[in-house]
Amino acid sequence: MNLRTAATGFVAFLLSVPALQGNDDWAFTYPSSNICALRGSTVEIRCNYKYPYANTVEKILWFTNKHNEPVDLKDDTDYTGRVEYSCFRHSCYRYSSCTGTCELIIKDLRQSDSAEYKFRITTNNGGALSGLPGVKLSVTDHRMEVIILPRPTSQNWLELECHRMCNLTGYRTYSMYTNWYRNEIQQRRQGLSYRFYINSEYRVSCAATGFKHLPSPSVYAPETPSVGGTPPGVIKEGSSVNLTCTSEANPVAKYTWSKVTTGHPPGHSVQGQQLSFHPIQSSDSGQYLCTAENDLGTKTSSPFSIDVKYAPKTPSVSVRPPGEIMEGGSVTLNCSSDANPAADHTWFRDNQPLHWEPRRPYTLDPVSSKDRGTYRCHAENQYGYLGSNSVFIDVLYAPKTPSVSVRPSGEIKEGGSVTLSCSSDANPAADYTWFREHGGSVEELGENYTISNITTELGGNYYCEARNAIGLQNSTLMFLNVTATPSSPSSGPTTVAAGTVAVLLATMLLVIFLWMRRKKASRKAPDQGGRPDTRQESPPCPVYDNVPALTNRSASAARRDSIEEQDDPHYPSIHFSRSKNQEVPRGFAGALVKSDHTEQVLYSAINLKRPKAVPE
Template identity: 45%
Template structure:
């Protein structure tokens, strides 16, 4: 059906009844379902949209709005980013109304335009499923009648377009590019010269002219097609007609229809294998018809007619030809839920082809005819296995494709072999569904929590990590139902840094049960090896090293190695400290040879213990301890120190002791030969001293008998008396000092040689002090090298202190038997 109109720079809205698509409160309403625009003009498409104010307490906010014509696998191309519309598209939205403006429209812009908006609600995005069809056409000059005279032509022309302009526009006609004044109607007639080229435009949009037409005579070579556009259903039969000129001086040699070319040469449809058995051509004089049966969608094309004559080079092709569009009836699905507890589905059948008035549709469910009506209402619940289709009454052999809920989706993974950490992985979800399904990816988390990932056909991991392992699934959803798949991604990777634990985690006591555990995140599961230092202790896939009864030898530094085919890694060190009671102490004495009276002795005790032991020394037979610490020192040891000593080592885990027998022997060197010699010598010395003292005293007594007592005292002082008369008694004492050098005759002191003792070539001398105590039995205390212990003094006791001093070695030629003494006078 062809409409004669001239349109330029404006848009013609067809079927202006609002088109509404909704799901619950989600809705897109288009101002019209069809828009027709002239090539080069500006087209505007309008819509409004609604959405729920709140969902589960969350206020709905529109985040993005855009128009599109292309979609693939749920990928929508915003027209503002489409290079084919670059600089020609604008979108304006406000108060839930949106307008798409396309400037300088082209014939390639003819398409279905849809509106889509997204919100902040999880996964809530909405698209107006059936959009607005934009048809872009051009003005054409059509020659209705033509009379040819000798020097001119009279013709009737019409400015033609498939769009019907609103109101009563005026037209502008051009001859050879120059405006023809006064010609403002859609058609006119007049005389033209054979070389005239005629074009037309709509008033106000003169820049958008039709192509120029060369007015030919009836005998000129030309082809006229009726109609120039044909729309038909798949499976139907279509006919195309044309008229070619009648030749007066030439004979038409061959006529044929074609659509394909081979090397630039047209291919006769009757010989084209794609049309084999489906094409017929018939010509009656200069009137020819093309018939195509059992139409396919691939038959959509431009068909042209060609004729050749008997003249050399005589051939002509009518261009442009006839445009054939083969289509299917299409089902439009609307799902509405008027209440929370009820759902019903509305199916609408429509086609792009112009149908005769009062055409009806036939509906099918699972291939069986159900009813004949324009709209088919289905009430819930829907069986996901059912499918629905429709057909135009009279074209039942060309039903629409069936619509049905998605089938169980399948998931494919690339690469299909082992997935290694760090590699690129793509998951693809696919499901058989009509309308095409929308896909959403989820990952199952802990506690059956599902994480919504993305609304895409393919889920891509550019560098997959171990944390991405898990159970993924996708849902395929359309207006008729939803199906869910399952798939597990198993990412392999080398072990992560192992964690090491010891149980029990508090103090470990010898003999207890202890478990060391090594664990590492790895896929495939790791094998574990335990080490103590550089020594391998245990290997197992469980990573457990168990001590049923741990001992002190097991303490130390442990670590484990985690390994799988992708790598290995060592853990940090783990210190195992085993506590135990002291072991049997070891005791020792220093010096380790014979212990001689008067020497210094160290008793040492040590024991292996954890925690470290405390030490206490005891002597057998005594209640109290002798000392604390590892070392017990006895200075100036005596015979009475002999006996059994034991050391006790103890900590909070227990105690243990060991015994040491200590024997102190007399100093045989001093108390043997030296002591006997010294005793004899001392006796002789004492007798000599006493005799000398008595003798001197008697002599002085006699000499001073005539002198006064005072004079006698003075003389005695001057002579360095060696005795003194106490007021209380007659006790006298003397201090005899044995020098360690030879007696010197020049010395003014008196020297008394009282004895001599040779000991390894050394002289021994003694210093004898007589006390001034009362005359009582005489006691002596001999101190070699250091003072001996004094006996308890008794009142009135008289004693002497003898100090022995080691003399230098005897020189050669000296008398080793010489022993000198010096008597110091007090």
């Protein structure tokens, strides 16, 4: 059945399957349960109804499912000026039922008019009944559509069919006069289907003959996708980020995400129009591609970059070149830290900061022994900071000039013990060898060299040699001055001379003592009543060369002669015997006598005369 249409000549087709609701006395019949109409046209929706004879219809209305309660379309502002009812009663039988028809007319259809429409009767008994379910109206811009058939054996060809969009559900009505258009250019091919070679640049549509101005929506491959991210701006590690891919395509495209790996094809892919990171990690930084695909082709977006900002990860220190480090060479320390933006580096040696540019490797050129120590770096950016591991730089170098010390310090006496110590700054540690000047190695190894029971012959200059795998170095000379002792059996002529001097000193003291005693006795004599000493001083005893020492007998005779002397006090005379051509100092009890090989000490006889007894 054709319904009345708008001036444009468009026709709305009604489903002819009746819909019946109610009981024997009440009934609602919709000639069509689904209606498809073009935007801008006029549509009529009809309902045939029946109600009991005893009831009188007071109100009839049409309403939609857009509201919770039935609202008369004439009172609905969305339909103001576009809705009309055309209702009339057919017949009424006494003691039976009455029948009638009511049409809903909607002009200037809009896509928002798509809804389910229902008819309702209100009677004088206060009852109301609605025809359920109602009629579904679909308003569209086009009356034709292109259907893509499953691909044939060849994957490079595609077959399309042109369909009416307002056909009965499950039943197709085809137009035998269908024109096809590719990129808006009409093709020679006419008919229900169209087969063509796939090209992502093609846009294909169809239209009924004579209705070129009402073509179907075109089918086409996806356009180049665009990618957007939320939230915009700086992306910090730990935040949530969503990427969205959009592409115009018909049929609707399917989306695939992949991450670009430098020097490699895209890696693992993810399906869906959105790609989400909850939370985003530093490892998620990189470039992402979105691919949109449908049956007509594939397009890929430009790379979308994600730059995740984060604090430095644990820095590490590396040394170039690796291996042993020799003094005088060159060493570079690198501080590497994963950070975005790049971190500034601060260098430390033995926990003391070093002055160096913040983003340059630390260079030791040339390396010195003073550079030996533990190094580390500190990485920092505006999002945080972190310290590195520690690296020990062990600089190998030859021994520096050794220093020598002696224990005990001061005068070294013969017979004592002396220890020489040698020390030198070297890496690896040095081995030590001891030498005596003009005497070669003393065959002593080690840092210390001990000489026990030292003699004068062991005096002189000593030095040590410090040696390691890098080189060697000698110390300065250390002089040992050994002093001889009198008791030493090896004292020689020096010891004899010292003994002689001691004997002479003792003799002089004795002479002085006797002389002072004589002077005292002389002062006492007048006071005691004695006579003064008028005796002439005896001449000195004769001196004989090479006179042997006095015998016991001659000494006794001398004592007897002395007793017989007068009472005047007499004091000893000291006579010196000397060898030929040797001068003897006066007042000494002995003198050195030199022979061809030795020195001898000769003593003179000493006569002591006692004064006679003085009367009391």
